[in-house]
Amino acid sequence: MSIDKCHIVDLPKIADSRGNLTFIEGQRHVPFDIRRVYYLYDVPGGAERGGHAHKQLSQLIVAMAGSFDIVINDGSKEKRIHLNRSYKGLYICPMIWRELDNFSSGAVCMVLASNLYDESDYYREYSTFLEAIQGKT
Numbered sequence: 001m002s003i004d005k006c007h008i009v010d011l012p013k014i015a016d017s018r019g020n021l022t023f024i025e026g027q028r029h030v031p032f033d034i035r036r037v038y039y040l041y042d043v044p045g046g047a048e049r050g051g052h053a054h055k056q057l058s059q060l061i062v063a064m065a066g067s068f069d070i071v072i073n074d075g076s077k078e079k080r081i082h083l084n085r086s087y088k089g090l091y092i093c094p095m096i097w098r099e100l101d102n103f104s105s106g107a108v109c110m111v112l113a114s115n116l117y118d119e120s121d122y123y124r125e126y127s128t129f130l131e132a133i134q135g136k137t
Helices: 126-131
Strands: 007-010 036-041 051-053 059-065 070-075 080-084 090-094 097-101 108-113
Touching: 059 080, 080 090, 080 097
Parallel strands: none
Antiparallel strands: 007 090, 036 108, 051 097, 059 090, 059 108, 070 080, 070 097
16 A cells, blocks of 8 residues: 555534534445444653554544544655544554654544454554565564
8 A cells, every 4th residue: 555545634623613524434434344443542742652553454534623643654655643622533554654743732543443342453563564565474
């Protein structure tokens, strides 16, 4: 896979004087059925999250509050994306290494995932991920 397949998804934003509303539908706004939702919050200043890749899992990552950066890497190219709007998400396809950092105070990161949690789907060591990309594993 290539980081070129990862992209920002513009989510619907229904503006109202009483507050805005955004919704996300599987197979409509993301190219997968949503099987799991999790979120990161109370991330201490200077902390990093992520630091892994998935073999099969696709994800949409949204900054529900505050902001943070996501660094995506396909083994040959790397790109840093800043998320700070709850109506924009980053689609990440399988076989992309990701790291999250630069969390603002009060940031909440929501992740929509295509599969249930499965530890065997993870590459947790960058060197192992690179070997898989190069067809050595």
